[in-house]
Amino acid sequence: xxxxxxxxxxxxxxxxxxxxxxxxxxxxxxxxxxxxxxxxxxxxxxxxxxxxxxxxxxxxxxxxxxxxxxxxxxxxxxxxxxxxxxxxxxxxxxxxxxxxxxxxxxxxxxxxxxxxxxxxxxxxxxxxxxxxxxxxxxxxxxxxxxxxxxxxxxxxxxxxxxxxxxxxxxxxxxxxxxxxxxxxxxxxxxxxxxxxxxxxxxxxxxx
Amino acid sequence: xxxxxxxxxxxxxxxxxxxxxxxxxxxxxxxxxxxxxxxxxxxxxxxxxxxxxxxxxxxxxxxxxxxxxxxxxxxxxxxxxxxxxxxxxxxxxxxxxxxxxxxxxxxxxxxxxxxxxxxxxxxxxxxxxxxxxxxxxxxxxxxxxxxxxxxxxxxxxxxxxxxxxxxxxxxxxxxxxxxxxxxxxxxxxxxxxxxxxxxxxxxxxxx
DNA sequence: GTCTATAGCTGGATAGAC
DNA sequence: GTCTATCCAGCTATAGAC
Numbered sequence: 001x002x003x004x005x006x007x008x009x010x011x012x013x014x015x016x017x018x019x020x021x022x023x024x025x026x027x028x029x030x031x032x033x034x035x036x037x038x039x040x041x042x043x044x045x046x047x048x049x050x051x052x053x054x055x056x057x058x059x060x061x062x063x064x065x066x067x068x069x070x071x072x073x074x075x076x077x078x079x080x081x082x083x084x085x086x087x088x089x090x091x092x093x094x095x096x097x098x099x100x101x102x103x104x105x106x107x108x109x110x111x112x113x114x115x116x117x118x119x120x121x122x123x124x125x126x127x128x129x130x131x132x133x134x135x136x137x138x139x140x141x142x143x144x145x146x147x148x149x150x151x152x153x154x155x156x157x158x159x160x161x162x163x164x165x166x167x168x169x170x171x172x173x174x175x176x177x178x179x180x181x182x183x184x185x186x187x188x189x190x191x192x193x194x195x196x197x198x199x200x201x202x203x204x205x206x207x
Numbered sequence: 208x209x210x211x212x213x214x215x216x217x218x219x220x221x222x223x224x225x226x227x228x229x230x231x232x233x234x235x236x237x238x239x240x241x242x243x244x245x246x247x248x249x250x251x252x253x254x255x256x257x258x259x260x261x262x263x264x265x266x267x268x269x270x271x272x273x274x275x276x277x278x279x280x281x282x283x284x285x286x287x288x289x290x291x292x293x294x295x296x297x298x299x300x301x302x303x304x305x306x307x308x309x310x311x312x313x314x315x316x317x318x319x320x321x322x323x324x325x326x327x328x329x330x331x332x333x334x335x336x337x338x339x340x341x342x343x344x345x346x347x348x349x350x351x352x353x354x355x356x357x358x359x360x361x362x363x364x365x366x367x368x369x370x371x372x373x374x375x376x377x378x379x380x381x382x383x384x385x386x387x388x389x390x391x392x393x394x395x396x397x398x399x400x401x402x403x404x405x406x407x408x409x410x411x412x413x414x
Numbered sequence: 415g416t417c418t419a420t421a422g423c424t425g426g427a428t429a430g431a432c
Numbered sequence: 433g434t435c436t437a438t439c440c441a442g443c444t445a446t447a448g449a450c
Contacts, residue, residue, distance in 0.1 A: 108311075163370070164367035171314075176359035
């Protein structure tokens with residue numbers, strides 16, 4: 001449990017990862033303005049000058065950080081979509097607050113760092129396309145009329161509702177949230193039936 | 208059309224407003240990180256020290272700026288809700304990209320300025336309550352079953368969809384947006400009938 | 415690879431003249 | 433009220449020793 005410092009034996013070449021990990025922790029705990037070269041270096045137990053050695057610039061660090069998280073998210077979503085109940089699984093993934101917090105911070109960052117924006121747009125398209133590829137067939141299998149409810153609209157509804165709910169909840173405001181969640185889950189149930197297993201987040205929570 | 212400088216006759220005591228206007232312009236054009244004391248002062252044709260004279264701190268400026276805009280928005284929303292077609296009118300108001308951009312910037316700001324967060328939460332509640340007060344009756348009048356579709360859920364759906372669409376559009380990403388808008392407007396039409404008048408934004412646009 | 419040291423800039427805030 | 437001048441802090445980035 002000793003926090004290893006860089007440059008010691010046994011910790012060779014993962015300074016790069018340590019910097020990314022430190023940046024991610026700061027991003028989640030305090031938001032992107034807290035992700036400065038000095039603080040990232042300090043938190044990683046390394047020198048801030050190394051950020052420029054590994055990533056060229058703060059822009060490079062942010063882009064790399066976003067990519068790493070987005071790739072993980074895509075894999076996680078792909079796994080969820082392969083569940084026997086892809087709608088429930090997708091709802092659970094979207095409803096994860098850590099993921100959403102990350103997303104919101106990068107949306108905000110994208111406003112002012114063109115390099116980040118390009119990355120966010122590219123991965124947004126990949127996320128949505130992946131959802132579409134799987135759910136188009138699944139929803140047709142549920143007997144949903146694609147002319148009336150194009151799959152992409154259900155995807156957007158799920159995504160937008162969970163985003164807004166999590167943003168608001170993060171600020172300590174939740175007027176109407178319970179009703180909204182009840183309605184969403186009722187509609188999922190109408191298509192996909194009752195959840196087979198418990199909500200992963202609940203299952204993971206110690207009783 | 209001459210940009211007046213502070214301190215000249217005929218422009219007496221509105222330096223305060225000029226500072227707020229400058230801050231707002233910067234916020235909308237470049238996002239909140241561009242709203243610095245120096246730049247606000249410069250843009251307002253005034254001295255940056257005056258920000259501390261009028262608002263005590265940058266925090267004070269942001270809070271005041273948010274309040275001013277939020278009050279205007281509330282009035283605008285109240286007017287929309289009194290329309291003969293309140294759902295169409297609300298959809299139009301929510302769909303306004305300037306307003307939404309403002310909102311998103313302040314959501315982001317709220318993450319790191321507790322004073323701003325408190326303000327955002329308070330006004331969020333007032334917005335939603337105002338929507339509820341009017342639409343609860345209206346929707347009942349349309350014959351909508353409140354047990355199945357509580358009014359607050361429709362309000363949240365409209366709000367969340369327009370927020371996500373505008374965020375994405377702002378980044379140059381709009382996969383599925385057309386389908387989503389078509390579905391939303393179809394559902395509004397089912398409740399409230401065809402729009403009586405053209406979309407205000409379209410009506411305002413020069414041919 | 416990792417460090418120290420530092421240049422160069424921009425920010426918020428305040429003191430005090432007018 | 434409005435300005436100038438200034439303090440102090442924090443940031444990114446780079447040069448160069450080890």
